Amino acid sequence: MKWTKMLIQTLRETPADAEIDSHKLLVRAGLVRKVAGGLYSYMPLGMRSLKKIQQIVREEMDRAGAQEIVMPILQPAELWKTTGRWDAMGPNMFKLRDRSEREAALGPTAEEEVTDFIKGIVSSYRQLPVTVYQIQWKFRDETRPRFGLMRSKEFLMKDAYSFDVDADAADKSYWNMYHAYERIYERCGLKAVPVQADGGDMGDSLTHEFHVLADAGEDGIAWCPKCGYAANLEAAEKRFEPCAAEPCTEPLAEAPTPAKTIEDMVKFFGVGPEKMAKTLVYLADGKPVMFCVRGDRELNEVKAKRLVCAKTFALADFSTVREVTGAPIGYAGPVKPKIDVPIYADLELEGASGMLTGANLDGEIDYKNVDFARDCKIAKYADITIAQAGDKCAHCDGTLEIKRGIEVGQVFKLGTKYSKAFNAVYKNDALEEKVMIMGCYGVGVSRTLQAIIEQSHDKDGIVWPASVAPFQVVIDLLDPQEAEVAQVASDLEAALEAAGIDTLVDDREERPGVKFKDADLIGFPVRVVVGAKGLKSGGVEIKRRDEDKTKTRIVAPEAALDAIRQALGQSKS
RNA sequence: CGGAGCGUAGCGCAGUCUGGUAGCGCGUUUGCUUCGGGAGCAAAAGGCCGCGGGUUCAAAUCCCGCCGCUCCGACCA
Structure with missing residues (x-):
């Protein structure tokens, strides 16, 4: 392919609305163009990479025995009302009406749709197990789209769904997909780590997220370098050391405190935050509950929500807090709240003993010398805080580190939530009706595209892994007006294409510097320079994008094909 | 949804406070000279100054309303 025949537009200046490197490079290298907030068009170069990622996903899904289907993006409301998610998804889902007032949604996912689909086809255990997948555009009305393709309103996702006869078979399907995912990311040249995640509303279901570790990531991940334990911060376990405190000998005492926040209290009392406890009032299914954590800790709302088995769960408003504690905001505590x-x-x-806590009294008063065993009526002690760097690993004697990650995929055991709702049953060999066991498995295809860039770039531009680069090779034709030189480039292009190596010839009437800069920016894995000067002095010049600028090889045009093959093989995946 | 900021040429920005001829850099077009890491000179094209209303002799500039975008926070099966 010739550069001058392609719609390529690189930008010298970084777009004003891009924050992270991968977003800047996506736009600067001419892969995507913004249409509106959270909405992007793919330019030809971006489309080529996107298609390559799709193809890898498709091949690995097929290899794992999944079957490709495609279902409508526009999904009737009835499907969502069957599981109650029409309301539960709330404003995150794009909803609309057709001309006869039928309600529908632009699919943010397709559990309902696929369950209904499979239910209409499968009726016997002989047809199971089955896993289907589609690569389809998904929609989410994001509260705040950002970071380019990372969090957009419309995104390309591969979603797969498994249907099995029982839990053991479902387990097999799950790990089958898990391993397919490992292969997908490896082939994309991505280091993606599986981390244990929270099952959300699905309760204690097994689920792993695949994360690309990057500072720009939106998710926090607890990671133990010693045993390799990795978990989403929402789900991360930590080991608790037994509390060493002696029972308190001092009596509970009031302490007037003109300081509401932990930070202010540390200044006022001159005591560390670990000797304080903060108390938060939440509404769980509309009923107030209190959570008490150490001053240097943050409550983990996911764990807390699960602990009280609540459907709705939110921090209580100020008036509720006052009502429950009887104290001003900032003076809630675990000792005898006004309402039980x-x-x-x-x-x-x-x-714990000798703690400082809010006093639940009508005034700016705290208690000191609080002994939890002696002074408080605690319903239950449980792990309800967010893991922090320095916490002990729950699985070995290592120490947890906190990293940031970009979630590029998730595998999830769904159980029977959807199959029950749709009555998706099969008959076993005893003619009994059984509910199918489901799993769902997502790969954010467009997000993966950006994650690759985030993980693989330098100051000059993208450094594509060969498997997903828009073109594997760029030929910088320095003298396009000289017929003989241009012919060498065209011959080489034809030879490469014949060998199955996609190649772009930069045949623009531009100065060499411009071509080199653009080649680095777009990040083709291998660059071949064909110029009059070079040909006279020995041949064409070959250089990998991921190696130093000075490391170039001059080879005769006849030897170029092999040398390029070799360079591609050495280039990152 | 709360807080902050920004909408001026394809892109990046100045001009707005203090009303008076629409500007700069990059990119684009043409010509000449250059030619191995984003060249130089010359000429040119390109604008509903986000939209609507108001004030004024006169509005990119002041006032009101709306829309859009970005950042921080909240939210994120």
């Missing part, structure tokens, strides 16, 4: 509500405390506080 369940109080849950973090495991770290079990046996």
Whole structure:
């Protein structure tokens, strides 16, 4: 392919609305163009990479025995109402009506749709197991689209769904997909780590997220370098040391405190935040509950929500807090709230004594010398805090680190939530009706495109892994007006294409510097320079994008094909 | 949804406070000279100054309303 025949537009200046490197490069290298907030058009170069990622996903899904289908993006509301998610998804889902007022949604995912689909086809255990997948555009009305393709309103996702006869078979399907995902990311040249995640509303279901570790990532991940334990911060476990405190000999005492926040209290009392406990009031299914954690900790809302088995869960408003505690905001505590509500405390506080807490009294008053065992009525001690760097690993004697990650995929055991709702059943060999066991598996294809760039770039531009680069080779034709030189480039192009190596010839009437800069910016894995000067002095010049500028090889045009093959082989995946 | 900021040429920005001829850099077009890491000179094209209303002799500039975008936060099966 010739550069001058292609719609390529690189930008010298970085777009004003891009924050992270991968977003800047996506736009600067001419891969995508913004249409509106969270909406992007793919330019030809971007489309080529996107298609290559799709193809890798497709091949690995097929290899794992999944079957490709495609279902409508526009999904009737009835499907979503069957599971109650029409309301549960809330404003995150794009909803619309057709001309006869039928309600529909632009699919953010397709569990309902696929369950209904399979239910209409499968009726016997002989047809199971089955896993289907589609690569389809998905829609989410994001509260705040950002970072380019990372969090957009419309994105390309591969979603697969498995249907099995029982839990053991479902397990097999799950790990089958898990391993397919490992292959997908490896072939994309991505280091993606599987991390344990929270099952969300699905309760204690097994689920792994695949994350690309990057500072620009939106998710926090707890990671133990010693045993390799990795978990989403929402789900991360940590080991608790027994609380060493002696029972408190001092009596509970009031302490007037003109300081509401932990930070201010540290200044006022001159005591560390680990000797304080903060108490938060939440509404769980509309009923107030209190959570008590150490001053240097943050409540993990996911863990807390699960602990109280709540459907709706949110921080209580100020008036509720006053009502429950009887105290001004900032003076809630675990000792005798005005209204008797369940109080849950973090495991770290079990046996804690000599603590400072809010007093639940009508005034800016705290208690000192609080002994949890003596002074508080705690419903249950449980792990309800967010893991922090320095916490002990729950699985070995290592110490947890906190990393940032970009979630590029997730595998999820769904159980029977959807199959029950749709009555998706099969008959076993005893003619009994059984509910199918499901799993769902997503790969964010467009997000993966950007994650690759985020993980693989330098100051000059993108450094594409060969498997997903828009073109594997760029030929910088320095003298396009000289027929003999141009012929060498065209011959080489034809030879490469015949060998199955996609090649772009930069045949523009531009100065060499411009071509080199653009080649580096777009990031083709191998660059071949064909120029009059070079040909006279020995041949064409070959250089990998991922090696130093000075490391070039001059080879005769006849030897170029082999040398390029070799360079591609050495280039990152 | 709360807080902050920004909408001026394809892109990046100045001009707005203090009303008076629409500007700069990059990119684009043409010519000449250059030619191995984003060249130089010359000429040119390209604007509903986000939209609507108001004030004024006169509005990119002041006032009101709306829309859009970006950042921080909240939110994120």
